Amino acid sequence: MKRNDPYQTDRALREYLLFHYGSEEEILSLGVGPRDALGFCVRTVELLLDLNTLTGDGRALDLGCAVGRSSFELAKRCNQVIGIDKSPSFVHACETLRVSGELAFESVKQGGIAHSLTARVDDEVDRGRVRFEVGDACSLPENLGSFEVVHAANLLCRLPDPRAFLARLPDLVLPGGQLLLATPFTWLEEFTPIDKWVGGVEDDSSHVLKSLLSSSFQLERELNLPFLIREHERKFQFGVSLGMLWRRSR
Numbered sequence: 001m002k003r004n005d006p007y008q009t010d011r012a013l014r015e016y017l018l019f020h021y022g023s024e025e026e027i028l029s030l031g032v033g034p035r036d037a038l039g040f041c042v043r044t045v046e047l048l049l050d051l052n053t054l055t056g057d058g059r060a061l062d063l064g065c066a067v068g069r070s071s072f073e074l075a076k077r078c079n080q081v082i083g084i085d086k087s088p089s090f091v092h093a094c095e096t097l098r099v100s101g102e103l104a105f106e107s108v109k110q111g112g113i114a115h116s117l118t119a120r121v122d123d124e125v126d127r128g129r130v131r132f133e134v135g136d137a138c139s140l141p142e143n144l145g146s147f148e149v150v151h152a153a154n155l156l157c158r159l160p161d162p163r164a165f166l167a168r169l170p171d172l173v174l175p176g177g178q179l180l181l182a183t184p185f186t187w188l189e190e191f192t193p194i195d196k197w198v199g200g201v202e203d204d205s206s207h208v209l210k211s212l213l214s215s216s217f218q219l220e221r222e223l224n225l226p227f228l229i230r231e232h233e234r235k236f237q238f239g240v241s242l243g244m245l246w247r248r249s250r
Contacts, residue, residue: 007087013067017093017105019229020069021119026107027230037238040227041069044153048180048221048245049077058148061172063137063165064155068094068130072121075129078149084135094132097121108232138164146174153182154227154241156209158191162198163212170216170248179217179246182225183209184239206242213246221245 006012018027020041027038057079062071065083067090075081085091096103101121106114121127135141137152138161150173156162173179185205187197198212199205210219222244229237 005087008089010089012087013089013093014105014107015229015231016067016090017103017119018107018117019227020067022107022117022230026117027228029109029233033236034226034228034238037226037228040225040241041066041153042073043225044180044182044241044243045070045073045077045151047223047225048178048182048243049074049149050178050220050245050247051077053176053178054078055148058174058177059145060149060151061144061147063150063152064158065094065132066090067119068097068132070151070153071130071132072097072125072127074149074151075125075127076122079129081130082144083130083132084137084140085132086134086136088134091132091134093119098127098130098132101127107230110232110234138162140168140172144172146177147172148174148177149180150177151180153180154184156181156183156198157186157188160192161196162192163196166198166209166212169213173217173246173248175248175250177248179213179248180244181246182241182243184227184241186239216249217246218249219244220247 059080060074060078062083065071065085071081071083103119107117108114159165187200199208225241225243227239
């Protein structure tokens with residue numbers, strides 16, 4: 001882990017809890033902003049997952065699960081879900097939410113002024129279906145097994161070796177299974193050495209990514225997914241991820 005890992009800070013934990021579980025009123029507290037960018041962690045499941053071919057009793061893997069919202073969303077549709085993230089503080093928050101169903105946190109209004117909020121898991125979620133682990137998406141355990149659904153949202157361009165991650169995916173997704181992948185292709189050398197980028201230098205990242213995946217997967221769905229991370233009431237990070245549903249070749 002890098003010495004100054006931004007995902008290991010209290011600030012990141014607060015912002016991601018709000019990103020995953022905050023209501024429109026809590027995130028856009030001034031009443032203005034891109035409403036279609038809210039609920040990203042729900043939309044990456046609802047808009048990409050093909051329910052028609054889902055057995056319902058299968059296993060799902062959520063890689064880069066952060067503070068767990070997409071893992072709980074997958075648990076509405078899959079019998080077993082494993083959420084994995086590299087940040088121990090994120091996984092600790094996931095475990096608190098899994099056990100108790102809620103977690104208090106603070107959201108910054110401005111400067112040192114903050115409001116107390118509570119992240120809550122939907123009552124319809126069977127939290128017993130989910131477990132969380134600290135892990136590295138570039139070096140996953142060999143005995144992890146295969147899954148009917150693998151979900152990885154806004155993870156690819158935060159990995160030190162995204163190609164190693166992509167190379168492991170055919171073993172993780174069962175034949176006929178689904179890969180739900182979303183990424184804004186925000187390549188930064190602080191996370192990924194430039195020689196490890198998937199495109200973004202001479203070739204468009206989406207073209208390179210599709211070329212790498214097409215030998216083992218078929219692309220079935222593609223759409224743009226906006227997202228919004230609040231820093232304080234007047235400052236946000238807005239991005240647009242490319243969301244894709246890939247089907248593992250039989």
